[in-house]
Amino acid sequence: MPVRPAVRPPGMPSAGTAAVIGVSAFSSIVAVAFASSGRYRDGSSALLDMVCLLALTAVAASLIWRRRWPVAICLGASAVALVLPLDAFASLVALTWVYAQARHRTVLLCTGASVVAVAVSLGRDLAREGEAVIFSTTIQETGERFELMPIGYAIIGVLMVAGAVAVGLVRRYRTDARAARDAATAEAKQAAALRSQADHLRTELSRQDERELIAREMHDTVAHHLSLVSLHASVLEVTADDPGVDVGASARSMRGEASRALDEMRTLIAALRTAGDGLAEQYAGPAPRLADLPGLVDDARRAGVDIGATVFVDQGDSAPPALTRAVYRVVQESLTNAMKHGPGGRVDVEVRARPGNGVDVVVHNALAQSQGLGAASSGGTGGAGLIGMRERVEALDGTFSAEAQDGRFVVRAHLPWVGSPV
Numbered sequence: 001m002p003v004r005p006a007v008r009p010p011g012m013p014s015a016g017t018a019a020v021i022g023v024s025a026f027s028s029i030v031a032v033a034f035a036s037s038g039r040y041r042d043g044s045s046a047l048l049d050m051v052c053l054l055a056l057t058a059v060a061a062s063l064i065w066r067r068r069w070p071v072a073i074c075l076g077a078s079a080v081a082l083v084l085p086l087d088a089f090a091s092l093v094a095l096t097w098v099y100a101q102a103r104h105r106t107v108l109l110c111t112g113a114s115v116v117a118v119a120v121s122l123g124r125d126l127a128r129e130g131e132a133v134i135f136s137t138t139i140q141e142t143g144e145r146f147e148l149m150p151i152g153y154a155i156i157g158v159l160m161v162a163g164a165v166a167v168g169l170v171r172r173y174r175t176d177a178r179a180a181r182d183a184a185t186a187e188a189k190q191a192a193a194l195r196s197q198a199d200h201l202r203t204e205l206s207r208q209d210e211r212e213l214i215a216r217e218m219h220d221t222v223a224h225h226l227s228l229v230s231l232h233a234s235v236l237e238v239t240a241d242d243p244g245v246d247v248g249a250s251a252r253s254m255r256g257e258a259s260r261a262l263d264e265m266r267t268l269i270a271a272l273r274t275a276g277d278g279l280a281e282q283y284a285g286p287a288p289r290l291a292d293l294p295g296l297v298d299d300a301r302r303a304g305v306d307i308g309a310t311v312f313v314d315q316g317d318s319a320p321p322a323l324t325r326a327v328y329r330v331v332q333e334s335l336t337n338a339m340k341h342g343p344g345g346r347v348d349v350e351v352r353a354r355p356g357n358g359v360d361v362v363v364h365n366a367l368a369q370s371q372g373l374g375a376a377s378s379g380g381t382g383g384a385g386l387i388g389m390r391e392r393v394e395a396l397d398g399t400f401s402a403e404a405q406d407g408r409f410v411v412r413a414h415l416p417w418v419g420s421p422v
Contacts, residue, residue: 020093021060028056028086030134031121035085037132052084059090070097071106078113081121088117092164099168100175111165118160122153287321288328290353296328297349300335307335307347314354315419323415326392327351327359333385334411338365342409355419358398360412367409389413 032052059080062073074094081088091114098110125134126148135148135156148156290313297309316324331349338347345366353359386402389411393400398415 020063024090025060027089031087034132034134055080066094066097070094074110078117081117087121091117095164096168100171118157122157126153287325290316290324309349311351330389330413334363342366355417358417359415363411364408367404
């Protein structure tokens with residue numbers, strides 16, 4: 001049958017506390033007894049002995065609270081040892097806890113008080129004579145008596161104080177180590193909480209980036225296709241009665257653009273329904289190539305846009321997907337803005353791309369007074385399309401500007417293309 005560990009009843013002092021109280025009371029009783037022997041020989045009253053017994057009992061009992069009020073007990077025990085013929089053991093015991101808990105000035109004060117109490121207690125014994133001296137011995141055969149020399153009292157006092165200080169420093173080290181461990185544990189918990197918050201913020205930022213990319217893709221692709229549909233519809237409305245106009249071809253172009261816009265919408269809806277990591281990449285799909293730029297220009301031209309294009313691309317197949325996507329969307333959005341805000345006007349597109357030199361895109365179109373794009377200069381904000389173009393370009397460390405020049409609206413973008421021309 002397993003033995004249950006002994007449990008100390010509530011309110012019962014520990015074995016260490018009981019031992020400390022016992023030693024303190026015993027040492028003080030010894031000091032009072034030797035002091036009394038000298039007084040009785042001189043015919044002194046025993047009233048002082050009763051006061052000493054009460055005082056040593058109170059001092060010894062106070063050691064129960066040495067951990068809670070070490071400074072008060074240390075100073076109190078030192079004061080009692082100065083006034084009454086008691087020893088300084090209780091003061092030294094309390095001093096060890098002063099070192100463990102108090103500040104440096106308080107430690108110095110209590111150390112000084114304990115040193116004085118020890119010196120006075122030992123000095124009393126040194127001043128006595130005969131059998132009243134504690135540190136003395138008598139040889140029974142010869143009756144010769146030997147008493148401790150003053151240097152011996154000094155050594156004993158130094159050893160007592162040094163022992164108390166050493167124990168106090170050990171306790172101080174343990175207290176500081178425990179406080180350091182507690183602080184490290186608290187900091188570790190705080191760091192874990194901060195890491196959790198950082199992970200949450202990174203997740204939110206990642207989702208925000210995905211939402212912004214989807215918004216840009218939607219604006220640049222679907223809006224472009226719908227602009228072409230609107231342009232084809234306008235042409236049909238104006239030329240419906242003209243026998244020279246191929247209405248079927250225009251209708252097929254409208255249907256194609258509308259179908260592409262619907263495909264973009266279906267792709268987005270499918271991506272949102274299966275949302276997870278990499279949602280933006282899932283929606284964005286394969287990046288358009290630089291070789292697709294002529295087709296983009298031809299679509300706008302078939303829709304009736306008066307467009308002039310100059311496209312020079314060197315080693316286009318080796319361009320990074322992020323770069324080709326950004327260039328394609330900048331040209332696409334610029335054409336969409338031109339069709340929306342300057343219908344019927346001339347649009348000039350110039351694209352020059354080469355590894356090492358980067359990609360330069362310049363788009364000129366007629367500036368309508370009502371389009372409100374003048375605020376989108378290099379220092380302005382502009383509409384959602386211009387903001388999206390700027391974000392795409394600056395995300396690749398490029399430069400972007402959109403401003404009115406000589407009655408026309410000009411979009412300029414430069415994107416770096418790392419590489420060496422062949």
